[in-house]
Amino acid sequence: xxxxxxxxxxxxxxxxxxxxxxxxxxxxxxxxxxxxxxxxxxxxxxxxxxxxxxxxxxxxxxxxxxxxxxxxxxxxxxxxxxxxxxxxxxxxxxxxxxxxxxxxxxxxxxxxxxxxxxxxxxxxxxxxxxxxxxxxxxxxxxxxxxxxxxxxxxxxxxxxxxxxxxxxxxxxxxxxxxxxxxxxxxxxxxxxxxxxxxxxxxxxxxxxxxxxxxxxxxxxxxxxxxxxxxxxxxxxxxxxxxxxxxxxxxxxxxxxxxxxxxxxxxxxxxxxxxxxxxxxxxxxxxxxxxxxxxxxxxxxxxxxxxxxxxxxxxxxxxxxxxxxxxxxxxxxxxxxxxxxxxxxxxxxxxxxxxxxxxxxx
Amino acid sequence: xxxxxxxxxxxxxxxxxxxxxxxxxxxxxxxxxxxxxxxxxxxxxxxxxxxxxxxxxxxxxxxxxxxxxxxxxxxxxxxxxxxxxxxxxxxxxxxxxxxxxxxxxxxxxxxxxxxxxxxxxxxxxxxxxxxxxxxxxxxxxxxxxxxxxxxxxxxxxxxxxxxxxxxxxxxxxxxxxxxxxxxxxxxxxxxxxxxxxxxxxxxxxxxxxxxxxxxxxxxxxxxxxxxxxxxxxxxxxxxxxxxxxxxxxxxxxxxxxxxxxxxxxxxxxxxxxxxxxxxxxxxxxxxxxxxxxxxxxxxxxxxxxx
Numbered sequence: 001x002x003x004x005x006x007x008x009x010x011x012x013x014x015x016x017x018x019x020x021x022x023x024x025x026x027x028x029x030x031x032x033x034x035x036x037x038x039x040x041x042x043x044x045x046x047x048x049x050x051x052x053x054x055x056x057x058x059x060x061x062x063x064x065x066x067x068x069x070x071x072x073x074x075x076x077x078x079x080x081x082x083x084x085x086x087x088x089x090x091x092x093x094x095x096x097x098x099x100x101x102x103x104x105x106x107x108x109x110x111x112x113x114x115x116x117x118x119x120x121x122x123x124x125x126x127x128x129x130x131x132x133x134x135x136x137x138x139x140x141x142x143x144x145x146x147x148x149x150x151x152x153x154x155x156x157x158x159x160x161x162x163x164x165x166x167x168x169x170x171x172x173x174x175x176x177x178x179x180x181x182x183x184x185x186x187x188x189x190x191x192x193x194x195x196x197x198x199x200x201x202x203x204x205x206x207x208x209x210x211x212x213x214x215x216x217x218x219x220x221x222x223x224x225x226x227x228x229x230x231x232x233x234x235x236x237x238x239x240x241x242x243x244x245x246x247x248x249x250x251x252x253x254x255x256x257x258x259x260x261x262x263x264x265x266x267x268x269x270x271x272x273x274x275x276x277x278x279x280x281x282x283x284x285x286x287x288x289x290x291x292x293x294x295x296x297x298x299x300x301x302x303x304x305x306x307x308x309x310x311x312x313x314x315x316x317x318x319x320x321x322x323x324x325x326x327x328x329x330x331x332x333x334x335x336x337x338x339x340x341x342x343x344x345x346x347x348x349x350x351x352x353x354x355x356x357x358x359x360x361x
Numbered sequence: 362x363x364x365x366x367x368x369x370x371x372x373x374x375x376x377x378x379x380x381x382x383x384x385x386x387x388x389x390x391x392x393x394x395x396x397x398x399x400x401x402x403x404x405x406x407x408x409x410x411x412x413x414x415x416x417x418x419x420x421x422x423x424x425x426x427x428x429x430x431x432x433x434x435x436x437x438x439x440x441x442x443x444x445x446x447x448x449x450x451x452x453x454x455x456x457x458x459x460x461x462x463x464x465x466x467x468x469x470x471x472x473x474x475x476x477x478x479x480x481x482x483x484x485x486x487x488x489x490x491x492x493x494x495x496x497x498x499x500x501x502x503x504x505x506x507x508x509x510x511x512x513x514x515x516x517x518x519x520x521x522x523x524x525x526x527x528x529x530x531x532x533x534x535x536x537x538x539x540x541x542x543x544x545x546x547x548x549x550x551x552x553x554x555x556x557x558x559x560x561x562x563x564x565x566x567x568x569x570x571x572x573x574x575x576x577x578x579x580x581x582x583x584x585x586x587x588x589x590x591x592x593x594x595x596x597x598x599x600x601x602x603x604x605x606x607x608x609x610x611x612x613x614x615x616x617x618x619x620x621x622x623x624x625x626x627x628x629x630x631x632x633x634x635x636x637x638x639x640x641x642x643x644x645x646x647x648x649x650x651x652x653x654x655x656x657x658x659x660x661x662x663x664x665x666x667x
Contacts, residue, residue, distance in 0.1 A: 039576055041472025071576060156619070162626070189618045190626035197571040197578060199615075205371045206615035209364050222473070223571045230478070245475050245573075356621035 030270050032056060033090040034068040035081055037097035038195040044220030044239040045194065045256070046070060049096045049119075051240075052258035059263045063270070074099025079106055086111040092269045094262070095119065097194070098163060104128060115274050117265060120165055122345055124276055131261060134282030135165070136172035136344065137312050138254030138290065139216075140319040141305050142236045143176025145251060146184075146214050148301045149234055150177075153184045156207025158217040158224050160194050162358055166218050168347040170354060172319040173216065178353050180304075186354045187212055197223035208233060225250055234294075241291035252305075253291040261287060280341065283313045320344060327352055366492040368612065373504055374570055376608030378403070378562040378579075380507045382586035383593075383600050384514055385431075385558025390590060391518060392551035393531035395660040397453025398438055399559050400583025401460020406431040406560030407567040408464040411574040412471055420479040420568050424503065424561065427568070431560020432553050434460060439552040443545050446662045461577060471574040479503065479569040503565045508601075510558070515597040527551065531656030534663035544663055562586070588637050592644065595654040603640070610636045 034053050036046040053066050067090070072081050078100050085093050086107055094117045095104045101121035108116045108128045116128040124130055146155050155177060159166050174186045187210060189203040200219050204227035207215060215235040217224045222245035228235035229246030237243070237253030261279065268274040281287035290309070293302050311317035320339035324332045326349040333339050339347075350358055382399050389396050409430035414423030438456050441447045479501045481488075488498040518524040529537040530547045538544050562582070567574055585607060593600030614629035 039472045041470075041474075042575075043473040047473070187619045187621070189615050191615075192627055192630050195575070196580065197573055197575045198566065198580060201571045202371070202375065202612060203615045203619075205367075206612060206619050209367050209371070210616065210619045211364075221571075221573070221575065222475075223573065226475075226478075226572060356618060357623045 427564025435556020
């Protein structure tokens, strides 16, 4: 039994006690709940979702009541936690990790009057909407920066779990990297966790020892930034501005900004206009943003990055513009075309330049 | 820095928290007490070390706090098993669960805060030598301390009267009691030393390995430390080899991935644990050797009046 299961258990007890009292109060305030996969202090993924929660409170003072449960494992516990939140009289529940998809759908079927918002998934229902950000747009920009800043031409990529979101990020990064540095190579290490500082740090060291001189990560802790700072190399942060963990190493971070979406969806519930949907936003709406560039970046590199960002917003540039050939030489995106959204969301192949193979299904 | 040297340094870092905690458990078990609360003591040690380092800005105060936190939890354990004569296995497991919860509670506001790393004790000139420099002269206090204490423990256990007393208590508390030795005092000291070392192991994680606090950041290292004691057949120097082997396996799986070896990453993640089980199985074939070194009265409650 971990503290997480204990938390879920206590939550259940509290929910049972407050059920009768909650029903009477539920009508005057819109109740919004959040389920996070990590601690809100991870300074990455969960932290940014919690900032979104606080933005809701700020936008509707006195009209909303928000709650959250942090560090909920993606599995059986998640279903219990989401069910308790639904039973507690919440009107809108955000489940903020890929692995919550099935639990969310199950609970949603049992609670047709509660609205659910699931992040980064692909299955929906009448009362379950999905939302995600086009993080690969951010990865394209940092890939360009990495291509300009690497000396060895080897970039280390600390990845979490081999799912399409992570794979498309690796590919977007690699394509951009190779567009400025054709001989570059990306070494990927999966730590099989979203948040395990010890393992992320060890992976960062292994990558540096294998010749990488820039690190980027798709895991949520700032441990790799700390390693980069210690070893005197550059790194990119994840989800929020991680510069305080490595002021010299931190070049920029891809920032997730959920505030506007969360406020809009809460408003929709208040106005009774909420509808299930599938939102996928990027630089254009600000859902994906970049932390301030480190002052060590030369002017031309910043210019390159900013131009790419603006071109992506204007639709002049796409992370996956053909011709794209995968590692085995198979053409995946034809010349002159761009990958479609379903293609990106189900990506299970590497582009050339990524070392190692994806685990086969 | 030379690649081989830098990998070896990483291995030493991965092994140090295991070595410290395992050494503590070894001393506790030599006195005949089985403390399964290592994981809990490490976590509380880690969070207290971090909290003090964060508040004072000095990592060395953190080291002391980590050890003291371990001692405090161990004292609690000692009260239960030595005075109230509770079952050692159940009490130890409870201590682990208690430590996980308590550390998360203490660390509530500390998640995601940066602290200065435990300083490296480099010697100008010598530490800059290729290979030898970083490998032998580029570590922090706790790496050296873990090695020094291992050799010291080996020396004390095998060569001194104090070691003989410790072993006598672990082999047969009744005989030791009959000889006029204070069994409970020896066992209490061993438990407290064990707590201090587990706390130091935890402190190493939150001050040096990844200078931050994260809930459950030991991620099972306490249990590995427990296995290392058996792995080393209750001998400090063999345990040292085991800890370094385990550290090497942890890094090997990451390196294999980085090199693009076509093995599923999930399988590689199991590798260190698989290796531990394999070695334990190989060791267990020679039952005599284990019996010779395992304290005969391990895990049994002792009361002078019974």
